[in-house]
Amino acid sequence: MYKLDSVFISPSDILLIFTKKKMPYRKYEEYNIKVTEEAKENFKSIIENIGEDTAREGLMKTPERAAKAMLYLTQGYNQDPVEILKSAMFKEGYDEMVIVKDIELYSLCEHHILPFFGKAHIAYIPDGYIVGLSKIPRIVDVFARRLQVQERLTHDILECINNTLKPKGVAVVIEAAHMCMMMRGVQKQSSVTTTSGFRGQFEKIETRNEFLKLISDKLS
């Protein structure tokens, strides 16, 4: 991390500044000191409870790192997806299907607090308004960076776009691998869970099939 104009910017963003590309979603790493401190103490207890020595050199800073990682991965609770979409809605007559596919997705399952990760494919058919394309992956992040189940994550994204942008239709497909299945329990290492949701014109079989065909080479 580098400090630049009192805003914390990740190295990848610096590269973008130098190449004068438009700044994408800027990665802030700011932590509420009180919450971080409490989470740190809790992680310290967990590490001690599993029989480890938190005074061991390699583990000395682990409770703090784990606390910050957890807060980073759940920062979606402090972000408003509706505001993000509204900040970049533009009047536009275009009314063909808009697809953003292969959106990388990292979330935490709410049952085990273990990661699940994969890709989201999202489409909408505008009805007078379009949204800046970078906002679609951003709202995926906002909902993914909470404790989730894949089904609700799919539904949250779908409803947020549907209720805010009010398009003629929205489609969301998520395919993800769950560490809680892969590392423990049934240990199905290669299984991928696919969830989907459709609203408006995508409830019509032809429109839905067109969308699925357009993303199908990406589906497992």
Ligand SMILES: [Zn+2]
């Ligand atoms: Zn789980």
